[in-house]
Amino acid sequence: MTPAGSDDLTQVLFARDEVAPDEAPPAAPARRSLVSRRPLGDTVFRTTAFAAGGITVAIMLAVGFFLTLRGGDALSVAGPSFLTTQEWSPETRTFGIAAILAGTVTIALVAMTFSVPLAMGTALLISEVVPPRVRTLLVSLVDLMAAVPSVVYGLWGLFFLQQNVIPVAQWISHYFGWIPVLAVTDSDGTPLTDASQFTSSAFIAGMVVALMVAPTQTSVMREAFSQAPVGEREGALALGSTRWGMIRTVVLPFGRGGIIGGTMLGLGRALGETIAVYLIISPIFTINTEVLKTGSNSVSALIALRYGEASEFGLSALMAAGLALFLITLVINFTASSIVARSRSGAQSEG
Amino acid sequence: MSIDDTMTAIVGAAPAPRGTGTMDATASADAVALARTFRPVATDEPIGPRRRMSGATAEDAFNLTGALGAAVAVATLLFGWFTPMTGAVGWAVVTYLLFVVVYALLVALRATGQEVTDRVMTALLYSAAALLIAALVFVVCFAVFRGLPALLNLNSFVQTMEPAGPLDPLSVGGIAHAIVGTLIQISIALSITVPLGIATAVFMNEIGGRFARFVRTISDAMTALPSIVAGLFVYSAVIQLITHERSGFAASLAITVMMLPIVIRASDVVLRLVPGNLREASYALGSSRWRTVWHVVLPTARSGLVTAVILGTARGIGETSPVLLTSGVTAVMNLNPFSGPMISLPLQVFDFVKSPEPNMIARGFGAAATLILLVLLLFIVARVIGGKGPGQLSARQRRARATRSRDDLLRIEGRRSAAALAAPDPSSAPDTRAVPATPPTKDLP
Numbered sequence: 001m002t003p004a005g006s007d008d009l010t011q012v013l014f015a016r017d018e019v020a021p022d023e024a025p026p027a028a029p030a031r032r033s034l035v036s037r038r039p040l041g042d043t044v045f046r047t048t049a050f051a052a053g054g055i056t057v058a059i060m061l062a063v064g065f066f067l068t069l070r071g072g073d074a075l076s077v078a079g080p081s082f083l084t085t086q087e088w089s090p091e092t093r094t095f096g097i098a099a100i101l102a103g104t105v106t107i108a109l110v111a112m113t114f115s116v117p118l119a120m121g122t123a124l125l126i127s128e129v130v131p132p133r134v135r136t137l138l139v140s141l142v143d144l145m146a147a148v149p150s151v152v153y154g155l156w157g158l159f160f161l162q163q164n165v166i167p168v169a170q171w172i173s174h175y176f177g178w179i180p181v182l183a184v185t186d187s188d189g190t191p192l193t194d195a196s197q198f199t200s201s202a203f204i205a206g207m208v209v210a211l212m213v214a215p216t217q218t219s220v221m222r223e224a225f226s227q228a229p230v231g232e233r234e235g236a237l238a239l240g241s242t243r244w245g246m247i248r249t250v251v252l253p254f255g256r257g258g259i260i261g262g263t264m265l266g267l268g269r270a271l272g273e274t275i276a277v278y279l280i281i282s283p284i285f286t287i288n289t290e291v292l293k294t295g296s297n298s299v300s301a302l303i304a305l306r307y308g309e310a311s312e313f314g315l316s317a318l319m320a321a322g323l324a325l326f327l328i329t330l331v332i333n334f335t336a337s338s339i340v341a342r343s344r345s346g347a348q349s350e351g
Numbered sequence: 352m353s354i355d356d357t358m359t360a361i362v363g364a365a366p367a368p369r370g371t372g373t374m375d376a377t378a379s380a381d382a383v384a385l386a387r388t389f390r391p392v393a394t395d396e397p398i399g400p401r402r403r404m405s406g407a408t409a410e411d412a413f414n415l416t417g418a419l420g421a422a423v424a425v426a427t428l429l430f431g432w433f434t435p436m437t438g439a440v441g442w443a444v445v446t447y448l449l450f451v452v453v454y455a456l457l458v459a460l461r462a463t464g465q466e467v468t469d470r471v472m473t474a475l476l477y478s479a480a481a482l483l484i485a486a487l488v489f490v491v492c493f494a495v496f497r498g499l500p501a502l503l504n505l506n507s508f509v510q511t512m513e514p515a516g517p518l519d520p521l522s523v524g525g526i527a528h529a530i531v532g533t534l535i536q537i538s539i540a541l542s543i544t545v546p547l548g549i550a551t552a553v554f555m556n557e558i559g560g561r562f563a564r565f566v567r568t569i570s571d572a573m574t575a576l577p578s579i580v581a582g583l584f585v586y587s588a589v590i591q592l593i594t595h596e597r598s599g600f601a602a603s604l605a606i607t608v609m610m611l612p613i614v615i616r617a618s619d620v621v622l623r624l625v626p627g628n629l630r631e632a633s634y635a636l637g638s639s640r641w642r643t644v645w646h647v648v649l650p651t652a653r654s655g656l657v658t659a660v661i662l663g664t665a666r667g668i669g670e671t672s673p674v675l676l677t678s679g680v681t682a683v684m685n686l687n688p689f690s691g692p693m694i695s696l697p698l699q700v701f702d703f704v705k706s707p708e709p710n711m712i713a714r715g716f717g718a719a720a721t722l723i724l725l726v727l728l729l730f731i732v733a734r735v736i737g738g739k740g741p742g743q744l745s746a747r748q749r750r751a752r753a754t755r756s757r758d759d760l761l762r763i764e765g766r767r768s769a770a771a772l773a774a775p776d777p778s779s780a781p782d783t784r785a786v787p788a789t790p791p792t793k794d795l796p
Binding site: 038039041042044045046048049050052053055056057059060061062063066067070117118119120121122124125126128129138140141142143144145147148149150151152153154155156158159160167168171175211214215218241242243244245247268271272274275279299300303304307315318319322323325326329330332333334337 | 438439440441465466468469472473475476477478479480482483484486487488489490491493494497546547548550551553554555557558562563565566569570571572573574575576577578579580581583584586587588591608611612615639640641642644662665666668669670671672675676697700701704712715716719722723726727729730734
């Protein structure tokens, strides 16, 4: 960047403009070609990398196309009633995802109700409050929990939570039964108190799924919180704010993208969770709005339940249900990533 | 002492008015001119007691214990005597709410509103984290504890379930076939996922372009694929159309479809962290794109890539739903992934606990504990290898790199002197070490 160098460069660049148009440029050097010949290794590398990308896309598109293709049979038979029918009997050609989709969403919402506050609190504690040595330990612990297989959570739900949570459910429905969602009633609206009415509910499945997705959510949120710029944190503290004031004014606004992204990631996993839900719920094919009451369903549990006995057409119907689930998780995923991309998370502060 | 010597103070600035906005330019110039370095003189001013910067004060401790005691007492009174409320859960909930209220009141005796909010929110954060982590640790410990009876029978690890019926004791039969099945399936899945996933991530990061953006969009979309749908896809595309039987290979394919987006995304994040100036330095030295990737980008990101792959493996090993539809259930050892059903650990757990027999359930917990230990092992390996940012080296790696660098220098020097001997040009021979003063258009030798 010496002045002489830039002068030379300027002369080379503008040599054409300086010469008069009528006389040929005598001393101007021949224009160098700026395109390099690509070495053989590079060509091979580019081709391989392109091929890898292509194969990946091919696999992914194959999944999408195959689901659409195979699910198409069932969809064309069912038509729009696929979205409104509650029953599931492809043999008699009356089937729809209204009930199982409602069950799936209920379980996922219960899971989010438990997991998001817990995950957010844990993430804030890890990134803002505890001393560094404890932080390293907790980060490792949470990451390890995120890798624990879902069947382990399912076992816990089936053999521990199922029996021990019934008094809790009864207590909630006794004191908060005036909220329609938390009531447990029979078809006439009479409150039920029998313990057998509280087992295998969306509430229990949701709690298990909440524990399963909370570590992932914690991990994503902590990552976002810990990137909040030091300068702004110190600025808030220097203006006399307390730690919570600093968290509220700097860390939470900065980490909003991470909070939403983590929540959505957990929601996607909660919607698709199979084994834990399958082990806990008792499948029904009607919409059950009372989360504490026995009986619920989910798309993936339905697939796990029915794939074995399914005829060709039954499998097509399951494919259609899987496709619907995939589309929902896809929408959630894209919404989350666009929100995260628009937020300030990950941006550097000045100074 | 040296710090004292260099301490600088603007002597003339001290009597100047505080409002620097009103100070004119000459005054500030005078102040700068008067600045000098001085050494603070020790006076007989008393030095105050050293302040404690960390830890809780006695007041904090009293507030916490007091609030807890009051909450327990009031809740017990409410539940035992004053109201008809019953139940341990209700007691815990009421106690906790009372604790928060009493704690806020106690802090408010001595502090301002902001500080009260701060203390209460900190207490809430601690309770959220304690609840979540205690629950998670309990889940894992529950499985391991219930699995101990099966694990303590060492035949679990060497026998299959072939000789054992549902009523046989735990000393007969084991899960060796499931362990072997898991290892075979995950190996096949890894041998597809790792090259393909890392190559795709490299493609997205190092080559770029419109197609690379498309690949990124697609692979991001696929992270949303529910794992049961991956199993369903392989079931109908591979098993129903081609093989017509469930096999370990089909299960591997299902795991691959599920793991591939995870590995791609994690590797992509790691590769993006490679500092751009390393890449630019490599290109500036004239290396090709391929050499830059192979010698600069991938080695820099190695530990992160290994971590990404291992964590993806942990997810792939533990996922039940893709293998549920594709691998089939068997009680015998099957070493051939291409024919016959081959069970894996998570599916074996699922299969065991569907049985009503207590012994089978105990075996299920044993298999789950084995799975947890396997994941724990993978996790520890990932922590030991990874956990460092790109380009951060251990002392041994730094020494190895320095040695390699010296060897390179010797090799280059040797080649250069050999070239000088081969071409005995008197004018160029003494100049070999200097930077050649060539015009920029000429290629370097």
